[in-house]
Amino acid sequence: MNAPAHIKQDSTTSAGATPAERLLVMASDDMAAVDALILERMDSPVGMIPNLAQHLVGAGGKRLRPLLTVATAQLCGYRGTSHHKLAAAVEFIHSATLLHDDVVDESELRRGQKPANLIWGNSASILVGDFLFARAFNLMVETGSMDALGILSNASSVIAEGEVQQLAALRDVNMTETAYMEVISAKTAALFAAASEVSPVIAGCADKERHALRDYGLKLGLAFQLVDDALDYGGFESALGKSIGDDFREGKMTLPVIRAVAAANASENTVEIDFWHRVIVDHKQTDVDFETAVSMLRKAGALDATMDMARKFSAEARDALSVFPKSQWRETLEDLADFVVDRIN
Numbered sequence: 649m650n651a652p653a654h655i656k657q658d659s660t661t662s663a664g665a666t667p668a669e670r671l672l673v674m675a676s677d678d679m680a681a682v683d684a685l686i687l688e689r690m691d692s693p694v695g696m697i698p699n700l701a702q703h704l705v706g707a708g709g710k711r712l713r714p715l716l717t718v719a720t721a722q723l724c725g726y727r728g729t730s731h732h733k734l735a736a737a738v739e740f741i742h743s744a745t746l747l748h749d750d751v752v753d754e755s756e757l758r759r760g761q762k763p764a765n766l767i768w769g770n771s772a773s774i775l776v777g778d779f780l781f782a783r784a785f786n787l788m789v790e791t792g793s794m795d796a797l798g799i800l801s802n803a804s805s806v807i808a809e810g811e812v813q814q815l816a817a818l819r820d821v822n823m824t825e826t827a828y829m830e831v832i833s834a835k836t837a838a839l840f841a842a843a844s845e846v847s848p849v850i851a852g853c854a855d856k857e858r859h860a861l862r863d864y865g866l867k868l869g870l871a872f873q874l875v876d877d878a879l880d881y882g883g884f885e886s887a888l889g890k891s892i893g894d895d896f897r898e899g900k901m902t903l904p905v906i907r908a909v910a911a912a913n914a915s916e917n918t919v920e921i922d923f924w925h926r927v928i929v930d931h932k933q934t935d936v937d938f939e940t941a942v943s944m945l946r947k948a949g950a951l952d953a954t955m956d957m958a959r960k961f962s963a964e965a966r967d968a969l970s971v972f973p974k975s976q977w978r979e980t981l982e983d984l985a986d987f988v989v990d991r992i993n
Contacts, residue, residue, distance in 0.1 A: 666991075667983035668712060671719050674980065678718040678732065679711070685736040689783045700764050700776045705743050713843045714739045716868075720861050721847035723977040730791040730850050737800060738843045740784035745807055745839075747777035752815065796846045803842035810834025819899035821928045825906055832873040833866070840869030860971045864981070867965035872988050874958035877902040878951050881942050893938045899928050903957070905941075907950035920944055955989070962989045 665673070672679060690701040714735035721731035750763040751770045765773035781804065788797045814831045817823045844865030848858040880895040881904055895902050905928070912920035927933050927941065945951050965985040972978050 667980050667987045668715065670980050671715055671984065672711075674976065675715065675718045675722065678722070678735070679715065681729070681732045682714050682718065682735045682739070685732055685787070686739055689736065689740070689787065690780075692779070696768065696772060697776055697779055700747075700768050700772060701743070701780060703761075703764050703767065704746060705739065711739065712872075713742050713839055716840065716843040716865060717847055719977060719981060720844050721851060723861075723972060723975065723981065724848050724851035724853050724857065726847060726851035728850065730793065730796075731847055733787040733791050734796055734800070734846045734850070735843075737784040737787040738839065738846075740780040740787070741800065741804055741807070742839060744777040744780040744784070745811070745835075747773045747780070749811070752811070791850065793846075793850050795849045799842050799846050799849065803838045806834045806838040810836075810838065814900070817901055819928050819931055820901060821909055821924055823901040823906060825903065828901065828903055828906055829870075832870060836873040837866045837869030840872065841866040844868075856971055860968045864965050864968040864985075867961040867968065868985055868988060871958045871961040871965065871985070874903060874954050874961070875989055875991065877904060878954045878958070881945055881951060896927070896938055896941055897933065899931050901928065903954045904945045904950040907953050908941075908945050908948040911948035911950070912944075958989050962986060 686705060690698050690705060692698055717735035717738055718731055747764055750765050751773050763773075764776070768776075784804075785797075785801070788800055791797075810831050810833070813827075814835060817827060817831065841862050842865070845858060845862040848861050877895065880892060880902070882892075896905075905924070908920075909924050911917075912924060923937075923940065923944070927937050962985045966982045969978050969982055
């Protein structure tokens, strides 16, 4: 079985490298150890398990969440090795949720390739996702940190709640912005927050540093999801990691749609109100409806509004790091907050 793929590491940073690429170079030894753990713990005598897990984990994902764990460990001056196991656990939790999500969402693309459930079937994807969750908990327990175990286990339950909340709101054209923010805080930002908080815990940092890094991860995750929601209506598949328009085709109420529906209701534009009801609530869509939806989102300023909110959270993530002394790690993590928003360009 091949080692998991991630962004290519160079021996030196370059001016054109993204913050994520620079972090990978800076944390190359740590990430090599994390990848070795991922490879080792994906293994199983049940052949389908490593094959299916490798299909997803080795597909060249951003590795952003485990990278946050090792980068924040360096920021905090941690000198042990428990952060490797916690970072691998974070990646397994994320991968498990993706396997389950693909079954629910019925997407035709994941990280630029066919999702596992379309190759091995829904049952296998769900069960291997459960296996990865179990492996994540094995790794957490091995660190001996009850606080870290509590943080990541709580994040796992919050993520599941967020997914159920999103499913319950599927094709609900009356979904509010408040409800939407609760969903993305749970299903996306919770793991970013936990991935950033566990390192100061095992490093023995004061509560101020721990809370600052949790806030950094939370705001980074919110910005990340908002940008993804905007990209779904006009970005590039390479930046998004899934097919453009998936959210629309699945009837998901993301912030751009919520804003566009609110604008249609405020102006009493019955044509637009009827359109959103047909494509979201009735889920009756034609080949040209996606382009029509994008046009309405732009007219309502919904995409710009979504990006404005993403920039707000990105700035708050940067500000959260101000409690730490200036360093290359702090600077690159600050740049990462900007890049999460800038990747749409």
